[in-house]
Amino acid sequence: MHIHQIMTPEPATVTPERTLQAAAEIMKTSDIGMLPVGEDDRLVGTLTDRDIVVRGLAMGLGPDSTVREAMTTNVLYCFDDEEVSAVTQSLGAEQVRRLPVVNREKRLVGLVSLGDVALQEESRATGQTLRDIVEENGPSG
Template sequence: MHIREIMTADPITITPEKTLREASELMRTADIGILPIGENDQLVGALTDRDIVVRGLALGHGPDTPVRDAMSTDVLYCFDDEEVSAVAENLGDQKLRRLPVVNRSKRLVGLVSLGDVALQEDTRAAGDTLREIVQDSRTAS
């Protein structure tokens, strides 16, 4: 099974010039924790609710700060034609719960989460992936 079959297609995105207030309002109304950042039809970053707090508020940035100042630019992603099992393994290896999905032209086409994998993939694989994420986060604390 390919990622394109289980991903959330056409995710809500935001541009780097928008403000943290606009981003957080989008997150609130859509009930999401991540926004892919797009510019010129390319994925240039991602902003999570955690980024807003850790890179935004904790550093003294206000709600009118541009998203660019708080977003992550080293964004890992997967391709829409990759096998779900390979992406599940990558999620565990990278300690991630979600990934932007791009096509081979690197245009953002979706978002996949560990939950999406758990609903479609062998539950043992999803459990193993989550175990890897949780175990490493506990030893890092």
């Protein structure tokens, strides 16, 4: 099975120049914890609720600060034509719960989460991935 079969297509996104408050409003309205950050039709970062609160507040950023100031620029992603099992291993190895999905032209086409994998893959593989994530990050990671 390929990632494009289980991913969330056309995820909500944010630009680097939007405010953290605007990004948080998108997250609240969409009931999500991560936004891909796009600029000029390219994926340039990700912003999580944790980035806003932990990184942003630690740096003294306020609600009018830009997404660029708090976003993660080392973007991990997967391709839409990758096998789910390979991406599951990557989620565990990288200790992340969500990945932006790009096509081979590196255009954002979706978002895949551990929850998406759990709904499709056998529970044993998902359980191992979750253990890999939690063991490195601790219970709240």
